[in-house]
Amino acid sequence: MRATHVVLLLSLSAAPALAQSNAALMANDHYTRSHDYDLIRQRIVVSGFDWDSTSFQGSVTTTLTALRPGLDSIILDEGALLQNTGVTDARGAALRADHHGDTLVVYPAAPLKYGDTLTFTIAYQGRVKNGDGLTFITPDGLPHRPRQIWSQGEDHNNHYWFPTYDFPNDKMTWELVATVPKEDMAVSNGRLVSDVARGGTRTLTWSQDRASATYLVSLIVAPLVRIHDTWQGIPVDYYVYREDSSRAWPLFHVTPEMIGTYSRLTGVRYPWAKYAQTTVADFFGGMENVSATTLVDWLPDARAYRDRPWYQWILIPHELAHQWFGDYVTTENWANMWLNEGFAEFMPGQYWGQELGDHAEQDYYADEYRQYLQIDHRRPMPLASLGSNNIYPKGALVLEMLKHYLGPERFWASIHTYLERHATGNATSDDLRQAVLEAAGENLDWFWSEWVYQAGYPQFDVAASYDSTQHQLNLTVKQTQPDSLKADSTGLRYSVPAAFRMPLTVRVGTAQGDVVRRVEISARDQRITIPGVMSAPTMVIFDDGNRVLKSLNFEQPTAWLATQLQRDPDLWDRQWVIGQLAARTTDSAAARALADAAGRADYYLTRAQAAEALGRFPSVALPALETALRDTSAAVRSAAVGALGEIGGAPAIALAKRALAADSSYAVRAAAVRALVQADSARAREVIVTALAQPSYQDAIENAALRAIATTNDTSFIAAVDSLSATKQFPAFVLAALGARGNAHALELLTRHLDDDRAAVRRWALQAFRFAMPRPVALSRLQGAVDGLTHPDARQAVRDAIQQMSTQRSGS
Numbered sequence: 023m024r025a026t027h028v029v030l031l032l033s034l035s036a037a038p039a040l041a042q043s044n045a046a047l048m049a050n051d052h053y054t055r056s057h058d059y060d061l062i063r064q065r066i067v068v069s070g071f072d073w074d075s076t077s078f079q080g081s082v083t084t085t086l087t088a089l090r091p092g093l094d095s096i097i098l099d100e101g102a103l104l105q106n107t108g109v110t111d112a113r114g115a116a117l118r119a120d121h122h123g124d125t126l127v128v129y130p131a132a133p134l135k136y137g138d139t140l141t142f143t144i145a146y147q148g149r150v151k152n153g154d155g156l157t158f159i160t161p162d163g164l165p166h167r168p169r170q171i172w173s174q175g176e177d178h179n180n181h182y183w184f185p186t187y188d189f190p191n192d193k194m195t196w197e198l199v200a201t202v203p204k205e206d207m208a209v210s211n212g213r214l215v216s217d218v219a220r221g222g223t224r225t226l227t228w229s230q231d232r233a234s235a236t237y238l239v240s241l242i243v244a245p246l247v248r249i250h251d252t253w254q255g256i257p258v259d260y261y262v263y264r265e266d267s268s269r270a271w272p273l274f275h276v277t278p279e280m281i282g283t284y285s286r287l288t289g290v291r292y293p294w295a296k297y298a299q300t301t302v303a304d305f306f307g308g309m310e311n312v313s314a315t316t317l318v319d320w321l322p323d324a325r326a327y328r329d330r331p332w333y334q335w336i337l338i339p340h341e342l343a344h345q346w347f348g349d350y351v352t353t354e355n356w357a358n359m360w361l362n363e364g365f366a367e368f369m370p371g372q373y374w375g376q377e378l379g380d381h382a383e384q385d386y387y388a389d390e391y392r393q394y395l396q397i398d399h400r401r402p403m404p405l406a407s408l409g410s411n412n413i414y415p416k417g418a419l420v421l422e423m424l425k426h427y428l429g430p431e432r433f434w435a436s437i438h439t440y441l442e443r444h445a446t447g448n449a450t451s452d453d454l455r456q457a458v459l460e461a462a463g464e465n466l467d468w469f470w471s472e473w474v475y476q477a478g479y480p481q482f483d484v485a486a487s488y489d490s491t492q493h494q495l496n497l498t499v500k501q502t503q504p505d506s507l508k509a510d511s512t513g514l515r516y517s518v519p520a521a522f523r524m525p526l527t528v529r530v531g532t533a534q535g536d537v538v539r540r541v542e543i544s545a546r547d548q549r550i551t552i553p554g555v556m557s558a559p560t561m562v563i564f565d566d567g568n569r570v571l572k573s574l575n576f577e578q579p580t581a582w583l584a585t586q587l588q589r590d591p592d593l594w595d596r597q598w599v600i601g602q603l604a605a606r607t608t609d610s611a612a613a614r615a616l617a618d619a620a621g622r623a624d625y626y627l628t629r630a631q632a633a634e635a636l637g638r639f640p641s642v643a644l645p646a647l648e649t650a651l652r653d654t655s656a657a658v659r660s661a662a663v664g665a666l667g668e669i670g671g672a673p674a675i676a677l678a679k680r681a682l683a684a685d686s687s688y689a690v691r692a693a694a695v696r697a698l699v700q701a702d703s704a705r706a707r708e709v710i711v712t713a714l715a716q717p718s719y720q721d722a723i724e725n726a727a728l729r730a731i732a733t734t735n736d737t738s739f740i741a742a743v744d745s746l747s748a749t750k751q752f753p754a755f756v757l758a759a760l761g762a763r764g765n766a767h768a769l770e771l772l773t774r775h776l777d778d779d780r781a782a783v784r785r786w787a788l789q790a791f792r793f794a795m796p797r798p799v800a801l802s803r804l805q806g807a808v809d810g811l812t813h814p815d816a817r818q819a820v821r822d823a824i825q826q827m828s829t830q831r832s833g834s
């Protein structure tokens with residue numbers, strides 16, 4: 023699963039409460055569900071979908087074997103809204119069954135012996151609360167929004183639309199037979215067995231012949247066209263709306279090569295019968311349903327590729343990686359979910375590294391690092407813990423660190439062992455450690471203890487002094503990470519290691535060449551001596567190559583930093599140096615070093631970061647920023663425009679205006695909107711009007727203008743914002759922001775949208791109340807409005823929201 027950044031942060035703040043008592047225990051089997059049978063196969067037959075009542079007809083035939091003698095009752099998960107119309111055995115004889123809440127108990131005619139096989143069929147009238155298991159979408163007169171249905175199983179939602187064992191530790195094969203209106207396509211897992219038209223309908227049968235987890239069962243019903251591609255004879259299909267046909271190939275055609283790279287790196291050939299990627303509306307990002315990934319329908323246009331769209335850089339390779347990590351080998355329980363998500367987040371960096379080189383790989387993980395620090399700052403948690411907030415970025419970073427520690431050969435051999443040993447099965451965190459032990463011969467108990475089962479990361483405080491008589495460099499290295507996490511209500515308390523243990527390299531630059539020394543970090547407080555430094559250092563790099571996930575506090579002369587910025591190939595190191603230099607706003611040598619990097623660094627990210635930092639040097643930055651504005655990379659130009667907004671003044675404003683009018687990148691133009699509003703507040707209105715009229719991918723430019731309206735609190739735009747909120751979500755958030763600042767008219771308009779005829783508009787308005795307004799303000803407004811709503815769904819949705827908001831823990 024991969025959410026957009028915004029949604030990801032929202033869902034993280036709602037992480038479930040924890041109830042475990044021991045980190046290592048829960049990371050392994052503590053959270054695994056016991057079950058009395060082994061699910062073998064299900065045949066899921068669905069038809070008669072009705073969008074108004076979110077209902078359908080269902081029938082599921084289940085084959086399982088007993089895992090204990092005398093098994094006289096079979097317990098399945100089945101949503102309370104599914105109404106069974108009959109349960110029969112393989113010969114058609116009725117079986118007794120009880121359906122209470124979300125649990126179904128089926129009683130076999132006679133108790134099963136250990137290992138006995140039972141097949142039975144449950145016929146039911148299906149109905150879902152829209153969004154639980156299945157999401158029914160109506161066009162609502164909105165553009166780019168055909169009528170459709172999509173399923174979403176992870177973590178525990180597939181039982182809302184078919185009875186099954188809804189936990190990841192019992193894999194099965196399955197067949198899915200869907201009868202849909204003849205103009206629609208039904209996409210599911212595995213190979214397409216048949217596609218038969220009959221009257222006004224069409225029946226498609228898909229068969230998933232290799233076992234996988236039940237939360238990965240998927241169904242999408244929508245009018246879609248198929249763009250066909252292949253990898254080594256395996257169908258690779260892209261299902262999109264007809265109007266998106268021309269955008270599909272440039273976006274998705276990277277897939278076969280990614281499949282090849284992942285197959286080669288892991289030594290495990292892509293394991294499924296086909297790979298489909300299907301786009302749908304209102305999706306949170308992507309979901310790795312086995313062999314049939316579901317993705318949001320935000321296909322980039324041609325111009326958007328100048329801004330390296332997230333969709334291709336992360337989303338596609340992330341979901342593809344899950345086909346190995348998550349679908350082929352699956353976490354045994356949700357406390358080890360980082361085995362799914364950490365690997366899926368790690369693999370795209372490997373792909374881009376193979377494709378584009380080391381800098382692209384470092385670039386990828388630098389972004390993960392930024393995300394991780396933000397999350398850890400809110401609450402440090404172990405990777406292996408239920409509801410862990412950092413499994414994506416920290417998982418990726420720890421795996422990259424492990425790869426560097428072991429070296430690629432031993433690392434990939436270990437991954438191969440892990441995948442093969444648990445193929446079409448489940449694994450826990452310790453199984454991965456065992457695979458390393460087997461393939462690389464090394465017991466990484468200490469590494470798992472520090473990085474998987476405990477929280478935090480080393481926070482280094484380093485000081486250097488040169489001893490010219492002994493010709494040595496003395497370093498004091500302190501680890502300052504606090505271990506002050508509090509226990510929660512269950513008594514669970516996460517620990518942070520007092521001292522992380524890791525080998526790393528110190529590189530000392532001198533006039534006679536570099537002195538490079540491998541050292542072992544193992545204590546909270548440590549002295550390190552680097553001998554053979556024959557003349558005064560010109561730079562000192564602590565952890566050369568950035569092999570350890572860390573923060574670093576290391577006061578150095580500007581001259582050292584400037585030398586490192588020129589010489590150090592590592593992007594994290596450079597970013598750290600730029601941060602140091604950016605703080606020295608009165609130091610002309612620091613400004614010179616940044617200007618030099620902004621114009622000449624060999625990778626765009628460094629140029630962009632240096633250009634951004636120049637915004638803090640208003641008296642000298644302009645010439646360097648003018649150069650940066652001509653950079654071939656849109657990210658550098660964006661950063662330069664942002665810096666122009668910081669320094670202000672007529673020449674900067676003129677340059678930013680030119681970028682808004684003429685730059686070929688959406689991101690640069692959006693940055694220009696922000697810069698101009700910041701630097702020239704008297705003319706903000708004019709800029710906003712211009713920007714609102716510029717179409718862009720994902721409304722990047724328009725949204726920059728809307729943000730400006732919210733931040734400048736310019737209520738003269740309320741009518742314009744309101745008219746936009748009839749077709750998209752973000753303007754509703756702006757109304758909420760204006761309303762929260764006391765604008766009654768904005769609040770009135772937003773309240774009216776709660777009662778709109780269109781489900782999407784109602785939902786956006788309600789989300790705006792919930793996520794873009796202080797809770798007490800939103801609650802009182804919703805409570806005041808609920809009884810006046812005329813749309814029955816609207817009243818119910820607002821009531822549900824009020825209840826959830828009232829019971830939400832403050833500060834969670």
Ligand SMILES: [Zn+2]
Pocket residue numbers: 023024310340341344362363366
């Ligand atoms: Zn994922």
